[in-house]
Amino acid sequence: MANHLYYGDNLAVLRESIRDESVDLIYLDPPFNSNASYNVLFKGGDGAQSAAQIEAFDDTWHWNDSAEEAFGEVMRGGNAAASTMLRAIRSFLGDNDMMAYLAMMAVRLIELHRVLKPTGSLYLHCDPTASHYLKILLDAVFGATNYRNEIVWLRSRNPKGSQHGVKQLGKSTDTIFYFVKSASAPLYRERIMRPLTSTEIEEKYAFVDEVGRWDDGPVMRSGSMGDRENLVYEYKGFTPGPAGWRMEIEKLKELDRKGNLYWTSTGRPRRKLRPEDDKGTTISNYWDDIPPLNSQAKERLGYPTQKPVALLERILNASSNPGDVVLDPFCGCGTTVHAAQKLGRQWVGIDVTHLAIGLIEKRLRDAFPGVEFTTHGVPQDIGGARELAARGKYHEFEKWALSLIAAQPGNLSKKGADKGIDGNLWFGAKSEGRAIVSVKAGGNVGVGMVRDLRGVIEREGAGVGILLTLTEPTRPMLTEAAGAGQYELPGFAPVPRLQIVTVEEAMRLRDRALRLPARRDDAFKRAVVEKDPGAQGRLDL
Known part of the structure; x- marks a missing residue:
């Protein structure tokens, strides 16, 4: 199977591209928009949340035609236990966001069960918002006898909600449900012994x-x-x-x-x-020895819900072998595929946002020089880029183009116009610098676009403007951009105030196609090179 990264709806990818009983281990951390920050991929320079990742799921976790269709598919499917359970949950919850989430998850869990080998295992990572409902669905889809553990991961020693006056206990743990396809699924406990302190x-x-x-x-x-x-x-x-x-x-x-x-x-x-x-002590279902990533962690890439590689290494070592196929249908910033690559597993990652796909591509190439994988669903050359633009899905092209240079989407929400701001980049030691990105997918480009961008950065008080264009710029455009002069951030070399970057250049050079002083680290930070990809990571105790 080798290694594959898919952009798109995981339900469609599972049905169209993943064969029956072809996967050895599945890890998933499905988002639920009970808390907006859960789905945020980026934060702005001032710490404000971005709507980019939330928008990707904006139509997913509400009761609408899509949710009704997912519910109907489960009812008409061959899993009687799942349809009975989902119908009972709906009679209790009614038609609301939680029910939409569970309907969408149920139809996906059925597909995940299909692609899992008889010896395969599934680990579903969630927070307390919907864990109790998900456990019931997992029992229905996999069978209650194939439930193995509810793993409790201590993700915070300073939980929010424990302050004075808050009328609930602090939330410091996540839940990971561990299920198997059948009794023949292995568990290699000796591989996950906890070293002695x-x-x-x-x-x-x-x-x-x-x-x-x-x-x-x-x-x-x-x-x-x-x-x-x-x-x-x-x-x-x-x-x-x-x-x-x-x-x-x-x-x-x-x-x-x-x-x-x-x-x-x-x-x-x-x-x-x-x-x-001494091989250490046998671990139980309470994992308190793998700390979450703090702001100074070397592996941190700036993704708020990023999980530590050590957590995924433990799961992969417990239930898979080198050469096995690992699948993550909600792969986010790519921690699962990173761990799989490091431990010599084959992997499949799926995500619905261009931002995540761009981050994973960059992360893997930074950490594993020479890594080989195939990305599906996104342009692979300039011809593919032109084809995407020609389909008329401008916002899809725009988000994909921004992902090439690791830019945060600007005003991609459905409320109001973008005001000439398609994307943002933050730079400087304290994120004090801002670059505004304007994406142009059309064949007709002219000097007016450069002037418009200059007006936008002056209006917004930004330091740099980036014109990301599918079409080669004209000579007058280059002259106009050069006339904008230089931008200098104290302590750094000056850079052009207006920069014109072609999509073809961005595809070849990625974020190196830009010239920015001390680009901010917490957007798409460079992953640390893995010196020994075949070695198991040690836990820092």
């Missing part, structure tokens, strides 16, 4: 010798383990009883050579257990 090592390995810390352990088998004639032999004048030693003589000699065999005052042999041989 330094304090735990000191407590458990309290003795110290010239080699290091150690703890006392047996080297002979107990009588309850049964007789083992082949393990009964003499070593340094000592012969154990009929149960024998715990190892063959060559391993016992090696243990002794390493200083890990000692003799008690009564002359009986014992083993010195070392912390470096």
